[in-house]
Amino acid sequence: xxxxxxxxxxxxxxxxxxxxxxxxxxxxxxxxxxxxxxxxxxxxxxxxxxxxxxxxxxxxxxxxxxxxxxxxxxxxxxxxxxxxxx
Amino acid sequence: xxxxxxxxxxxxxxxxxxxxxxxxxxxxxxxxxxxxxxxxxxxxxxxxxxxxxxxxxxxxxxxxxxxxxxxxxxxxxxxxxxxxxxxxxxxxxxxxxxxxxxxxxxxxxxxxxxxxxxxxxxxxxxxxxxxxxxxxxxxxxxxxxxxxxxxxxxxxxxxxxxxxxxxxxxxxxxxxxxxxxxxxxxxxxxxxxxxxxxxxxxxxxxxxxxxxxxxxxxxxxxxxxxxxxxxxxxxxxxxxxxxxxxxxxxxxxxxxxxxxxxxxxxxxxxxxxxxxxxxxxxxxxxxxxxxxxxxxxxxxxxxxxxxxxxxxxxxxxxxxxxxxxxxxxxxxxxxxxxxxxxxxxxxxxxxxxxxxxxxxxxxxxxxxxxxxxxxxxxxxxxxxxxxxxxxxxxxxxxxxxxxxxxxxxxxxxxxxxxxxxxxxxxxxxxxxxxxxxxxxxxxxxxxxxxxxxxxxxxxxxxxxxxxxx
Numbered sequence: 061x062x063x064x065x066x067x068x069x070x071x072x073x074x075x076x077x078x079x080x081x082x083x084x085x086x087x088x089x090x091x092x093x094x095x096x097x098x099x100x101x102x103x104x105x106x107x108x109x110x111x112x113x114x115x116x117x118x119x120x121x122x123x124x125x126x127x128x129x130x131x132x133x134x135x136x137x138x139x140x141x142x143x144x145x146x
Numbered sequence: 147x148x149x150x151x152x153x154x155x156x157x158x159x160x161x162x163x164x165x166x167x168x169x170x171x172x173x174x175x176x177x178x179x180x181x182x183x184x185x186x187x188x189x190x191x192x193x194x195x196x197x198x199x200x201x202x203x204x205x206x207x208x209x210x211x212x213x214x215x216x217x218x219x220x221x222x223x224x225x226x227x228x229x230x231x232x233x234x235x236x237x238x239x240x241x242x243x244x245x246x247x248x249x250x251x252x253x254x255x256x257x258x259x260x261x262x263x264x265x266x267x268x269x270x271x272x273x274x275x276x277x278x279x280x281x282x283x284x285x286x287x288x289x290x291x292x293x294x295x296x297x298x299x300x301x302x303x304x305x306x307x308x309x310x311x312x313x314x315x316x317x318x319x320x321x322x323x324x325x326x327x328x329x330x331x332x333x334x335x336x337x338x339x340x341x342x343x344x345x346x347x348x349x350x351x352x353x354x355x356x357x358x359x360x361x362x363x364x365x366x367x368x369x370x371x372x373x374x375x376x377x378x379x380x381x382x383x384x385x386x387x388x389x390x391x392x393x394x395x396x397x398x399x400x401x402x403x404x405x406x407x408x409x410x411x412x413x414x415x416x417x418x419x420x421x422x423x424x425x426x427x428x429x430x431x432x433x434x435x436x437x438x439x440x441x442x443x444x445x446x447x448x449x450x451x452x453x454x455x456x457x458x459x460x461x462x463x464x465x466x467x468x469x470x471x472x473x474x475x476x477x478x479x480x481x482x483x484x485x486x487x488x489x490x491x492x493x494x495x496x497x498x499x500x501x502x503x504x505x506x507x508x509x510x511x512x513x514x515x516x517x518x519x520x521x522x523x524x525x526x527x528x529x530x531x532x533x534x535x536x537x538x539x540x541x542x543x544x545x546x547x548x549x550x551x552x553x554x555x556x557x558x559x560x561x562x563x564x565x566x567x568x569x570x571x572x573x574x575x576x577x578x579x580x581x582x583x584x585x586x587x588x589x590x591x592x593x594x595x596x597x598x599x600x601x602x603x604x605x606x607x608x609x610x611x612x613x614x615x
């Protein structure tokens with residue numbers, strides 16, 4: 061990994077090389093236990109579901125562009141205002 | 147006129163293959179042809195009419211460019227001389243096939259951004275895979291290069307098979323793959339959903355969206371500097387270009403329907419890739435994960451169905467192409483000297499490489515969207531467009547504004563400052579004239595586009611307006 065460049069090679073440190081190998085091959089030592097399953101569920105199910113809910117629930121509900129000072133951004137409120145004005 | 151853009155790389159490949167033997171001959175011939183192509187691109191830009199969204203310089207009914215493809219073609223042709231020069235004396239064995247592979251990638255990349263036929267787009271989209279596979283698998287520097295090459299190839303190929311399937315369904319339904327004809331043919335909503343999903347999986351692998359991103363960090367770390375530059379600056383743009391050219395205009399109902407899905411995947415991509423950056427110890431992997439985050443931000447911009455968002459998305463592609471190329475070149479400067487990319491071995495580089503540190507700092511600023519750089523314009527307008535679409539998406543994606551400086555500045559600080567490292571040998575050399583001249587154009591354009599973004603937005607204006615649905 062180190063050495064073979066234009067200059068004399070880097071003075072390698074076995075501890076750093078071992079740490080590098082450990083970091084690069086984390087997936088090879090990955091095991092499913094209570095902690096990792098919890099993290100996996102959080103990252104693959106809970107967070108994506110939460111972000112999808114937010115993306116879908118609020119899609120098309122806000123209209124900030126061209127709003128006047130007295131107007132609300134939230135479209136549902138806009139409909140009530142319009143109905144009240146009428 | 148557009149055919150010449152393709153003929154020049156083809157001619158250069160033939161010339162080099164038949165007549166050039168020495169490394170110097172190969173590199174200078176390739177450089178000359180790529181500079182001719184760049185000049186030709188500038189001529190096209192001069193004669194381009196920004197007041198229309200129609201495809202211009204149409205040739206044979208299958209080639210044409212608009213404001214979106216114009217700057218992407220410029221990006222390819224601007225980067226090719228830089229990539230070719232960066233390989234000179236960096237690649238010691240079999241330079242001729244290396245340069246031929248680069249030119250082959252250049253040919254297909256330019257073709258992708260010019261073709262007006264879906265089948266030709268598919269062929270060009272696939273065409274870059276094979277030379278890139280050899281670039282990574284043969285010219286890579288480490289043990290896992292073949293694994294990385296196969297991973298890159300198979301991931302993209304799998305996605306492309308779905309794209310091909312969608313292409314066949316589209317052809318059976320409409321009887322044509324001509325893009326301009328397809329724009330006029332209405333496609334039923336249910337069919338749109340299926341076709342959009344098939345397109346999406348293929349293009350999402352290229353962007354790359356999480357969870358299809360696994361191939362990118364491996365491909366970047368295993369490939370040579372030139373390969374990384376091409377991968378980050380050009381190949382990643384193919385996916386976003388596919389979205390803006392084909393998915394969104396051909397399947398507008400499906401694009402609107404699936405926008406929450408795209409936004410979700412992109413937000414996850416931004417957050418997970420940024421956090422992954424913080425945990426990396428290989429310099430190239432940091433920039434690779436950073437690229438994932440940025441490309442996902444650009445994808446959110448493309449799906450905002452907002453003028454600011456759409457133009458920001460395309461602008462983002464150009465900006466990211468410049469900044470990530472420069473960062474990879476800077477890492478390549480260090481790797482050429484010391485042949486290691488582990489961050490732990492570097493510290494206090496400002497003492498021995500001050501000019502390198504200054505350039506590194508400037509491009510880090512551009513990477514984290516500091517005002518004055520092109521990164522700021524792209525991120526600002528992206529979040530403006532996202533806010534108009536859905537404030538929840540904008541606020542979630544804006545986590546990148548916090549995380550990007552976290553990993554980028556930490557990376558810069560660890561490498562540049564502190565007491566000088568004890569691991570590097572006592573022979574030092576700051577950035578050479580050649581390396582500086584490779585980076586200066588990228589620096590110039592990064593700040594030019596950051597100070598005067600209208601230069602990119604003007605040709606984009608009509609094309610982006612025509613994409614709104």
